[in-house]
Amino acid sequence: MIPFLDLTRQHAALRGDLLAAAARVLDSSRFVLGEEGKALEAALAARHGVRHAVGVASGTDALRLALAALGVGPGDEVLTPAFSFVASATTIVMVGARPVFVDIEPETYALDVAAAERALTPRTRAIVPVHLYGHPAPMDRVQAFARAHRLAVVEDAAQAIGASWAGKPVGAWGDAACLSFYPTKNLGACGDAGMVLTDRDDLAARLSRLRHHGDHGRYQHVEFGYSSRLDEVQAALLAVKVRHLDAWTERRRRIAARYRDLLGGVGLGLPVERLGARHVYHLFSVRHPQRDALQKALANQGVGTAVHYPLPVPGQQVFGGGGERLYPEAWRAAREVLSIPSFPELTDGEVERVAAAVRQACERL
Numbered sequence: 001m002i003p004f005l006d007l008t009r010q011h012a013a014l015r016g017d018l019l020a021a022a023a024r025v026l027d028s029s030r031f032v033l034g035e036e037g038k039a040l041e042a043a044l045a046a047r048h049g050v051r052h053a054v055g056v057a058s059g060t061d062a063l064r065l066a067l068a069a070l071g072v073g074p075g076d077e078v079l080t081p082a083f084s085f086v087a088s089a090t091t092i093v094m095v096g097a098r099p100v101f102v103d104i105e106p107e108t109y110a111l112d113v114a115a116a117e118r119a120l121t122p123r124t125r126a127i128v129p130v131h132l133y134g135h136p137a138p139m140d141r142v143q144a145f146a147r148a149h150r151l152a153v154v155e156d157a158a159q160a161i162g163a164s165w166a167g168k169p170v171g172a173w174g175d176a177a178c179l180s181f182y183p184t185k186n187l188g189a190c191g192d193a194g195m196v197l198t199d200r201d202d203l204a205a206r207l208s209r210l211r212h213h214g215d216h217g218r219y220q221h222v223e224f225g226y227s228s229r230l231d232e233v234q235a236a237l238l239a240v241k242v243r244h245l246d247a248w249t250e251r252r253r254r255i256a257a258r259y260r261d262l263l264g265g266v267g268l269g270l271p272v273e274r275l276g277a278r279h280v281y282h283l284f285s286v287r288h289p290q291r292d293a294l295q296k297a298l299a300n301q302g303v304g305t306a307v308h309y310p311l312p313v314p315g316q317q318v319f320g321g322g323g324e325r326l327y328p329e330a331w332r333a334a335r336e337v338l339s340i341p342s343f344p345e346l347t348d349g350e351v352e353r354v355a356a357a358v359r360q361a362c363e364r365l
C-alpha cells in the first residue's frame with residue numbers, strides 16, 4: 001500500500017527537534033504574539049524579499065484579513081478563479097464583497113486573464129490569483145491587468161510556497177499574498193496557521209491591528225477586527241520545518257521529473273511547467289477522461305490518490321450551484337484531475353511502483 005500522503009514520515013524524522021521547540025514555548029509560557037512568531041515572520045519576509053509578514057490563525061484568515069486590510073467590502077466585486085479550494089472565494093464573502101468567478105487556463109489551472117478582463121465591471125476592486133497545485137499564476141500579466149484597472153492583487157499562495165514566476169517568488173508580487181500552513185501544505189504546521197506577506201507598510205500595520213481586535217496598542221481599539229493570531233507553538237514548530245523546505249521542494253521536483261519520464265505516451269495529461277515558472281508540486285495532478293475508473297484501478301493496486309477538486313467553486317451549493325456553461329474549463333478539470341502520491345518522503349522505489357501502476361491502469365482503460 002502506497003499512501004497518497006503520509007505525514008508521519010516527516011514527523012518521525014524531525015521528532016526530537018519538534019519536541020524541543022514545543023518544550024521551549026511551554027517553558028516560556030508565552031503562547032500568543034511573542035518572539036517565536038516574530039522570528040518566523042522575519043524569516044518568511046526575508047525569504048520572499050518583502051518587508052513584512054504577519055502571522056495569523058490560518059490561510060483562510062490570511063485571505064480574509066488581507067482583503068479587509070485593503071478595504072474590500074460591501075458593494076465591491078473580486079475576481080477569483082472558478083477552480084480552486086473554496087476558501088479562495090468564501091473569504092471574499094466573509095468581508096462582505098461579491099466573488100466574480102473567472103474560468104481557468106486548462107494547462108496550469110491559473111485564472112485566465114482574458115476571461116478576467118471580460119468579467120470586469122465598475123465595481124471590480126480586487127483580483128485573487130491562485131497558484132494552484134504549486135504552479136505560479138502568470139503574475140506579470142496579472143499585475144499589468146490589475147494596474148491598468150486599478151485593482152488590488154491578493155495572491156493565494158497557500159499551495160505554492162517556494163514557487164516563482166519570472167525569477168520572482170510567488171508571494172512577492174501582489175499588494176498582499178497569503179500562505180497557509182495547514183498540515184498537508186508544503187510547509188505544514190501541526191495544526192492551523194497562516195501568514196500574510198506584504199511590502200506595504202500601511203497594509204502591514206493594518207493587518208497587525210486586524211488580527212488582534214483592531215487594537216492599536218494597549219487596548220486602544222481603533223477599528224473592528226478579528227481574533228486571529230499565529231500561536232507560538234505553531235511558530236516554533238514551523239521554524240524547525242522551514243529549515244528543510246528547500247530540500248523538500250527539490251525532492252518534490254525530482255519526483256515530478258521522474259513521473260514525467262515514466263508516464264509519457266499512455267494518454268495521460270501531465271502537469272506542465274510554463275517557461276519562466278518554477279513549480280513546487282504541492283500536488284502532482286494528472287488528467288484522464290476516465291478519471292474515476294483510473295482512481296478505482298489504482299486503489300485496487302494499493303495506490304492512494306485524491307481529487308482536487310471534484311466540483312468547481314461556483315458549482316458548490318453555497319454559491320448556488322451550476323455554472324458549467326460559464327466555466328467549461330473548470331468543469332472539465334473537475335471531471336478529469338487526479339492527484340497521485342508526490343510527498344517528499346516517498347522513496348524512489350515507491351515512485352516507480354506508483355508510475356508502473358498508473359501505466360498499467362491506463363493501458364487497460
Ligand SMILES: *Cc1c(COP(=O)(O)O)cnc(C)c1O
Pocket residue numbers: 058059060061084085087088130156158159180181182192193194
Ligand atoms: C489550503 C488553502 C487555503 C486555506 O488555507 P487554510 O490554512 O486551510 O485555512 C486557501 N486557498 C487554497 C488554494 C488552499 O489550498
